[in-house]
Amino acid sequence: MDLFGHLSAYDFGEVHFKHDKASGLKAIVAVHDSRLGPALGGCRFLPYDSDEDAIIDALRLARGMTYKAALAGLPHGGGKSVLIRPKQHFDRVAMFRAFGNFIEDLRGHYITAEDSGTSLEDMEVIRTVTKHVTGVGPAHGGSGDPSPFTALGVRRGIEASVKYRMKRDSLDGIHVAVQGVGHVGYHLCKELHAQGAKISVADIDPLKAERAQREFGAVIVPLEQIFEIECDVIAPCALGSALNDTSIPRIKARIVAGAANNQLAQPRHGDDLHARGILYAPDYAINAGGLCNVAQEVIGYDAEKARDKTMKIFDTIFEISDRSEKTGTPTYRVADQLVEEKLAKISKSGVRAAAAQS
Numbered sequence: 181m182d183l184f185g186h187l188s189a190y191d192f193g194e195v196h197f198k199h200d201k202a203s204g205l206k207a208i209v210a211v212h213d214s215r216l217g218p219a220l221g222g223c224r225f226l227p228y229d230s231d232e233d234a235i236i237d238a239l240r241l242a243r244g245m246t247y248k249a250a251l252a253g254l255p256h257g258g259g260k261s262v263l264i265r266p267k268q269h270f271d272r273v274a275m276f277r278a279f280g281n282f283i284e285d286l287r288g289h290y291i292t293a294e295d296s297g298t299s300l301e302d303m304e305v306i307r308t309v310t311k312h313v314t315g316v317g318p319a320h321g322g323s324g325d326p327s328p329f330t331a332l333g334v335r336r337g338i339e340a341s342v343k344y345r346m347k348r349d350s351l352d353g354i355h356v357a358v359q360g361v362g363h364v365g366y367h368l369c370k371e372l373h374a375q376g377a378k379i380s381v382a383d384i385d386p387l388k389a390e391r392a393q394r395e396f397g398a399v400i401v402p403l404e405q406i407f408e409i410e411c412d413v414i415a416p417c418a419l420g421s422a423l424n425d426t427s428i429p430r431i432k433a434r435i436v437a438g439a440a441n442n443q444l445a446q447p448r449h450g451d452d453l454h455a456r457g458i459l460y461a462p463d464y465a466i467n468a469g470g471l472c473n474v475a476q477e478v479i480g481y482d483a484e485k486a487r488d489k490t491m492k493i494f495d496t497i498f499e500i501s502d503r504s505e506k507t508g509t510p511t512y513r514v515a516d517q518l519v520e521e522k523l524a525k526i527s528k529s530g531v532r533a534a535a536a537q538s
């Protein structure tokens with residue numbers, strides 16, 4: 181594989197590898213950018229078809245973390261780790277302990293957290309050998325489930341979008357269609373209900389949709405209709421690529437603002453939304469509440485401070501919307517520009533971390 185070609189394509193950065201024969205650990209730590217501070221990002225533990233696939237996943241995800249942390253004004257760079265899940269039997273505790281030792285060797289340059297395939301229990305194992313880990317249990321100073329913070333940030337992003345596009349200061353009576361009422365979608369419905377919003381939901385799991393109906397008076401909509409109902413806001417909170425050639429032409433709402441990662445199937449779909457006059461809150465800008473929460477854990481967990489930081493997502497989404505309108509640039513590109521300007525400023529001044537905080 182053309183490793184340095186891939187690094188160049190993703191603007192890297194540095195990549196660290198570890199193979200621990202005793203436990204079977206095969207780990208990649210990708211640090212995309214650390215100009216704003218130590219890289220923070222989750223640890224994936226999944227099977228991969230090839231080492232190359234695992235490396236590319238780490239590079240892609242770490243780059244995304246740089247953008248998310250920078251836009252949220254956090255003192256962190258972007259990083260991600262990928263552990264290749266063995267096909268044969270393995271000792272999970274031994275493997276995560278070996279991974280913890282690897283992180284310790286990096287001396288805080290990369291801080292890990294939960295991600296797909298890892299759990300609080302894995303973070304607890306890592307904690308026994310290094311302090312450079314977040315997402316541990318509250319009994320050990322951890323921040324717990326990030327979903328309520330992610331949902332709070334999404335609610336703030338919806339409020340900013342509604343204020344910008346509809347000139348309304350409250351969500352009272354605003355109709356929001358939520359696709360996916362799992363961890364974040366459920367808490368988002370709770371937030372919206374508390375603000376007096378009208379809610380429609382769709383979920384492939386009927387029990388989850390029924391819970392939202394029971395607790396928040398949500399109207400259940402067939403899966404294939406959630407993007408085309410008459411409403412004010414579409415909130416994609418299920419899987420990635422929800423905004424694509426099929427869904428975008430059917431949207432009647434004036435705003436799309438939800439929690440899911442990688443909502444645009446391709447960047448050009450951000451242009452399509454813009455061309456249709458639909459205000460899109462860029463995914464990594466609006467869903468950073470969970471990251472604000474774990475970042476607080478790095479410096480000593482304080483739920484109030486994590487909440488204050490998350491509330492500021494309102495300002496970020498409002499600024500993106502305003503700049504988009506004034507320059508005629510789609511919002512997803514405005515978000516990238518804001519991050520790139522911020523990072524370029526540090527490069528010019530040579531000042532790192534604390535001085536660059538917003």
Ligand code: NAD
Nearest residue numbers: 326327330360361362363364383384417418439440441470
């Ligand atoms: P989750 O798995 O708990 O919830 C996803 C829900 O979507 C599930 O209830 C599932 O049944 C439903 N779903 C799947 N496909 C669907 C479809 N086609 N139509 C309707 N519903 C469907 O996941 P989550 O933690 O709530 O995360 C949701 C999204 O937000 C993901 O894209 C995730 O990457 C992103 N995100 C989550 C967090 C967090 O704090 N959990 C933070 C940032 C971003």
